[in-house]
Amino acid sequence: MRPDSSPSLDAGFKKRLVEHGAHLGVDVEIVTKDPQVKGFSVVKRRWVVERTIGWLMHHRRLVRDYETRPDNSASMTTLTMIDNRAKRLTTETTPTWRDD
Template identity: 35%
Template structure:
């Protein structure tokens, strides 16, 4: 698997499966709009101190997964960092990789952590439009946020796999590869369910992008 990952084969499999699913639901094979978010997870003892960190906000010592999906929640790329790296700081590298891998993308929805100077930087250097989606100030309790719920659901799916409930990999590259492979497994199962209709949260069906 490491050789496949180094050669880009696993990424190609992921992209081909995502394109197939998009065509099956009547969309173009390549997404132009995406959603980004991150997830901090605990790291096992096998993870070195150099590749882990402490996320003070989540109170987690481990690693952070930065995931980009299309508006259907189909994964386009993942990058893993120490958990103490702020989302906006990691986003420059994430978006740079995204631009190289998917030059057709123009819009990235994100939470408020990706606002500020990053918005101007992404527009100037990558020609990407970041659209922050903030939680309503008067909201209390759990709130389904437009656009963002898609990537949050995809991150939640990862946690269903015991292997991804925490990070066990010594190398960050191995962690990224296994997360991508988990996404491939989910998409393969979806394609195997002929005629299955995706279930979306009520009143929050994704738009046609």
């Protein structure tokens, strides 16, 4: 993340994550739809969230919620993002269920 940017959140996560960010000393920006626009409107930086979720769905274990403990799920998400970053740095891939 660039030093001049703050994390952006969808309006659905407003209360809990803003409080958590304040506890950590992080300024959190809530991204909301412009009330003047009727119908569909593009929400700023929403594509970043959608892209990241798409990357996570390439890993079989994260497609379904197999984990019963939240810390296991968080660990698998972290490992997946490490794998994605390693692929981008080395241009090598690790075997996934799509490589069959």
